[in-house]
Amino acid sequence: MKITLSSVMVDDQTKALKTSLASADVRTEYERLTKRGVVFRTKPTRTGPVTVAVFDDTCGNLIQLHQV
DSSP, X not given: OOOOOOOOOOSOHHHXXXXXXXXXXXXXXXXXXXXXXXXXXXXXXXXXXEEEEEEEOSSSOEEEEEEO
């Protein structure tokens, strides 16, 4: 089995969307965060109109950073 998408349940969807991890330039954020010790599982990757990168939050959770 391969998990291709997972969700995090929240009480307030509108509030959660305001704290989503988005960036105008994922590649720049990738470089900045990598220099600070963040471990990325995937480098910035373009998937259609969206660029994403996935990093480990050090607790076993994978966090996706997406470009807006």
